[in-house]
Amino acid sequence: MSIFDVAVWNNGVVRMLDQRLLPQEESYLEFASASEVAEAIRDMVVRGAPAIGCAAAFGVAVEAFRLARDGIPVSWSLAMAPGMERLRLARPTAVNLVWALERMRPLLEGEPALVPERLLAEAEQIRQEDIASCRVMGRLGAAILPRPQGRPLAIMTHCNAGALATAGYGTALGVIRAAVELYKDVVVFATETRPYLQGARLTAWELLRDGIDVTLMTDSMAGHAMSRGLIDVVVVGADRVAANGDAANKIGTYVHAVLARRHAIPFMVACPLSTIDRNAVSGAQIPIEERAPEEVTHCLGHRSAALGVKVFNPAFDVTPAELVSALITEQGVVHAPNTEKIRGLFGC
Amino acid sequence: MSIFDVAVWNNGVVRMLDQRLLPQEESYLEFASASEVAEAIRDMVVRGAPAIGCAAAFGVAVEAFRLARDGIPVSWSLAMAPGMERLRLARPTAVNLVWALERMRPLLEGEPALVPERLLAEAEQIRQEDIASCRVMGRLGAAILPRPQGRPLAIMTHCNAGALATAGYGTALGVIRAAVELYKDVVVFATETRPYLQGARLTAWELLRDGIDVTLMTDSMAGHAMSRGLIDVVVVGADRVAANGDAANKIGTYVHAVLARRHAIPFMVACPLSTIDRNAVSGAQIPIEERAPEEVTHCLGHRSAALGVKVFNPAFDVTPAELVSALITEQGVVHAPNTEKIRGLFGC
Numbered sequence: 001m002s003i004f005d006v007a008v009w010n011n012g013v014v015r016m017l018d019q020r021l022l023p024q025e026e027s028y029l030e031f032a033s034a035s036e037v038a039e040a041i042r043d044m045v046v047r048g049a050p051a052i053g054c055a056a057a058f059g060v061a062v063e064a065f066r067l068a069r070d071g072i073p074v075s076w077s078l079a080m081a082p083g084m085e086r087l088r089l090a091r092p093t094a095v096n097l098v099w100a101l102e103r104m105r106p107l108l109e110g111e112p113a114l115v116p117e118r119l120l121a122e123a124e125q126i127r128q129e130d131i132a133s134c135r136v137m138g139r140l141g142a143a144i145l146p147r148p149q150g151r152p153l154a155i156m157t158h159c160n161a162g163a164l165a166t167a168g169y170g171t172a173l174g175v176i177r178a179a180v181e182l183y184k185d186v187v188v189f190a191t192e193t194r195p196y197l198q199g200a201r202l203t204a205w206e207l208l209r210d211g212i213d214v215t216l217m218t219d220s221m222a223g224h225a226m227s228r229g230l231i232d233v234v235v236v237g238a239d240r241v242a243a244n245g246d247a248a249n250k251i252g253t254y255v256h257a258v259l260a261r262r263h264a265i266p267f268m269v270a271c272p273l274s275t276i277d278r279n280a281v282s283g284a285q286i287p288i289e290e291r292a293p294e295e296v297t298h299c300l301g302h303r304s305a306a307l308g309v310k311v312f313n314p315a316f317d318v319t320p321a322e323l324v325s326a327l328i329t330e331q332g333v334v335h336a337p338n339t340e341k342i343r344g345l346f347g348c
Numbered sequence: 349m350s351i352f353d354v355a356v357w358n359n360g361v362v363r364m365l366d367q368r369l370l371p372q373e374e375s376y377l378e379f380a381s382a383s384e385v386a387e388a389i390r391d392m393v394v395r396g397a398p399a400i401g402c403a404a405a406f407g408v409a410v411e412a413f414r415l416a417r418d419g420i421p422v423s424w425s426l427a428m429a430p431g432m433e434r435l436r437l438a439r440p441t442a443v444n445l446v447w448a449l450e451r452m453r454p455l456l457e458g459e460p461a462l463v464p465e466r467l468l469a470e471a472e473q474i475r476q477e478d479i480a481s482c483r484v485m486g487r488l489g490a491a492i493l494p495r496p497q498g499r500p501l502a503i504m505t506h507c508n509a510g511a512l513a514t515a516g517y518g519t520a521l522g523v524i525r526a527a528v529e530l531y532k533d534v535v536v537f538a539t540e541t542r543p544y545l546q547g548a549r550l551t552a553w554e555l556l557r558d559g560i561d562v563t564l565m566t567d568s569m570a571g572h573a574m575s576r577g578l579i580d581v582v583v584v585g586a587d588r589v590a591a592n593g594d595a596a597n598k599i600g601t602y603v604h605a606v607l608a609r610r611h612a613i614p615f616m617v618a619c620p621l622s623t624i625d626r627n628a629v630s631g632a633q634i635p636i637e638e639r640a641p642e643e644v645t646h647c648l649g650h651r652s653a654a655l656g657v658k659v660f661n662p663a664f665d666v667t668p669a670e671l672v673s674a675l676i677t678e679q680g681v682v683h684a685p686n687t688e689k690i691r692g693l694f695g696c
Contacts, residue, residue: 023654189660192644194542194566197652200645205654216644216653217660218542220567220600224636224665227602252568254575255603258610288572296540296564297548299647304545305564306371306553312537312565317572 006164007046007055008127009120012065014058016046019164023205034063034083041090041097044196048165049239049275050130053096056087057123060104064116076108076115092287093248093316095240095277100126130167133272133330137171138178141270141328145179146232152213153179154232156189156222159250160202161237161270171237171270173206175328180212187213189231193250194219195295195313219252226263234260235328238271245321245337246283247271251314257323266325273329273345281339283318291315354512355394355403356475357468360413362406364394367512371553382411382431389438389445392544396513397587397623398478401444404435405471408452412464424456424463440635441596441664443588443625448474478515481620481678485519486526489618489676493527494580500561501527502580504537504570507598508550509585509618519585519618521554523676528560535561537579541598542567543643543661567600574611582608583676586619593669593685594631595619599662605671614673621677621693631666639663 004017005028013030014037021027029045031037037059040046046055063083064076073079084101091097103126107118145153155176159165162173169177180186188207193199200216207214217225225231234256240248247253247269260267280286293311297303327334331345352365353376361378362385369375377393379385385407388394394403411431412424421427432449439445451474455466493501503524507513510521517525528534536555541547548564555562565573573579582604586595595601595617608615628634641659645651675682675690682689 024651190657191568192542192652194540194568197647200653200657204657208654208656213658215658215660218567218599218644220539220542220603221660221662221665223603223606224599224662225660227665230660251566251572255568255571255607258571258607259603262606296566299545300650300652302648302650303372304540304648305548306556308556309538309548309552310561310563312563312569312573312578314569314572317569317575 004163006051006167007058009058009061009124014055014062016040016055018045019047019202020044022201031059032062033066034059035086037062038086038090047198048160049094049096049237050166050171050272051164052091052094053100053274054123054127054130054167056097057100057104057126059087060084060101061116061120061123064119068116072112076112080108091289093239093289096274099274127167130272131169134166134169134171134174136330137270137272137328138169138174140333141175141235141268142178142182144326144333146266147183148232152185152187153183154187154189154230155179156191156225156231156234156256157203158191158199158236158253158256159193160198160206162203162206164202164206165237171272172235173203175235175268175270176212177210187215189215189217189225191217191219191222191252193252197300198250222256223259226259226265231265233266233268235268235270238269238275239316240280240286241269241271241276241327242280242282242286243278243342244282244339245324245327245342247319247324248283248286248288248316249319251317254317254319257319261323267323268326268328269324270328273331276342278346283320286318288317289315352511354399354515355406357406357409357472362403362410364388364403366393367395367550368392370549379407380410381414382407383434385410386434386438395546396508397442397444397585398514398519398620399512400439400442401448401622402471402475402478402515404445405448405452405474407435408432408449409464409468409471412467416464420460424460428456439637441587441637444622447622475515478620479517482514482517482519482522484678485618485620485676486517486522488681489523489583489616490526490530492674492681494614495531496580500533500535501531502535502537502578503527504539504573504579504582504604505551506539506547506584506601506604507541508546508554510551510554512550512554513585519620520583521551523583523616523618524560525558535563537563537565537573539565539567539570539600541600545648546598570604571607574607574613579613582613582615584617586617586623587664588628588634589617589619589624589675590628590630590634591626591690592630592687593672593675593690595667595672596631596634596636596664597667599665602665602667605667609671615671616674616676617672618676621679624690626694631668634666636665637663
């Protein structure tokens with residue numbers, strides 16, 4: 001299903017679609033070390049929590065192959081530490097990054113000569129599992145969507161939680177794809193998602209390529225659209241979900257959740273278990289990345305704002321669990337999530 | 349106080365600052381007929397409800413002088429009808445446009461030879477009254493702002509309801525200017541206001557020129573800012589207020605009002621009586637302008653979105669009166685506005 005190599009292994013290097021150039025250009029970059037992959041994550045060649053996790057896993061693998069060219073290290077853990085630390089620090093909010101690194105780490109302790117191949121196999125496994133998870137989330141999510149009579153189901157989404165944000169198929173857009181397969185008559189409202197315009201640049205492009213009916217609007221139009229009855233349900237992804245169900249996602253998500261509540265519209269978060277940070281008791285423990293002011297003073301690299309203005313640029317916000325109608329994971333749907341119910345997803 | 353000729357009379361023509369080029373360029377344009385002024389309003393050389401009213405009034409005057417060059421018409425009403433109709437149709441939401449035209453109309457009936465000079469005098473009167481109204485609104489509004497202890501008062505505003513949106517001083521920014529004069533320790537959070545970026549391009553520029561502390565953010569960041577306790581009060585302008593207090597203003601205003609209510613932050617609308625449309629019983633009667641899709645698919649003229657995407661581009665939304673903490677007018681402040689209280693403003 002994936003029509004894009006968001007982050008894949010290709011002849012000894014990590015290959016990624018340069019998402020910064022979409023939709024104007026489909027260009028691929030290759031990375032041969034952990035620090036190159038870390039830089040690509042920081043610079044948003046690749047973005048989206050699950051995709052960042054996959055990219056980081058391949059970053060670990062490519063680093064091991066790079067080091068092995070100078071001979072098998074005495075301690076893989078020591079040799080890999082700087083590269084893995086660079087990857088860990090690339091971006092602070094998406095927990096899948098840390099999750100992927102922690103999943104790779106035990107493999108450093110096996111038979112030294114086999115470590116690079118085993119890391120690569122694990123990274124590929126993470127990628128395959130992510131695609132499979134998205135498929136399951138899609139089916140589970142689509143099954144709980146409202147079904148308006150006599151008109152299309154209108155789903156609003158924010159940012160890009162699509163094939164481009166995962167190893168393929170997508171989380172929120174996976175639910176939308178499954179809904180289109182099941183119900184046919186589905187229309188999507190995508191918010192452009194300033195400052196980085198993932199909605200305009202990525203979601204619109206991705207859905208158009210799949211032939212899905214998509215209407216673009218600015219982030220500020222969601223309230224008007226809901227007040228006019230144009231939206232039946234909101235489905236978004238997440239960058240990190242706390243143990244109690246508070247969900248960090250692209251800046252503006254919280255706004256849509258507040259609006260959805262006012263208009264009695266279901267608000268759903270689709271994410272794999274790898275996005276749930278059980279160490280974060282609530283959203284207050286989730287670090288919120290603050291990015292460069294130029295993202296706000298400029299649009300697409302062109303200056304919009306008066307010179308000298310100060311800038312507030314948080315990349316994410318936290319939607320409290322009480323505003324989340326349903327959390328859609330590959331282990332099942334949790335309605336009105338709380339700590340108890342989320343613990344149940346992990347079977348303990 | 350006004351440092352900009354938003355819409356003024358200058359040697360027989362209407363002179364306007366071309367707001368489309370701000371903040372990069374301060375360029376002035378001159379208009380010699382009603383249809384030229386109408387086009388300037390439609391193309392947003394000038395924008396902001398009170399400023400549109402002033403521009404339309406000068407547009408009527410300049411049209412009369414233009415016609416008088418071919419001799420005094422037998423019927424000024426007939427001669428002026430096409431130009432006034434063009435002005436009326438320039439933009440649908442800002443009621444000040446219609447208000448200004450209706451105020452000019454009776455002057456067409458006086459001594460024919462004196463009509464052009466009388467129209468000009470009336471337009472100038474409208475301009476002066478608007479500036480005076482803004483000053484009064486500023487004082488009245490500043491007096492009801494919250495006064496946090498031990499830290500600056502943080503005011504959030506949306507779009508541009510400033511000197512650039514009026515004949516000078518501003519409505520919402522008039523309240524902010526008065527607050528700065530009275531309390532000194534004031535900081536402003538300005539939302540960039542996609543799609544047309546009036547916040548980034550105009551409000552940031554206007555406040556920086558006055559030396560007022562201003563921080564820019566995208567529209568989607570208001571929820572996060574409020575949830576972190578960064579905002580004490582929201583003050584906005586309006587394009588048309590219905591008889592019951594429902595307020596149409598730049599798209600996204602309703603979103604901020606919903607957020608403000610959730611966070612128990614006062615939400616204030618500053619507008620002159622000329623913005624109140626007593627013929628509109630409620631917000632449902634206010635026409636909402638839908639503008640060109642390119643405003644959404646592009647940023648500053650550069651394409652952001654995938655080709656072929658559909659677009660939703662309402663230029664305004666309606667904030668129901670129940671979310672308005674206070675309506676600030678030159679005739680007084682109305683707390684929790686409703687039809688009864690607004691009728692009182694007009695003394696009947």
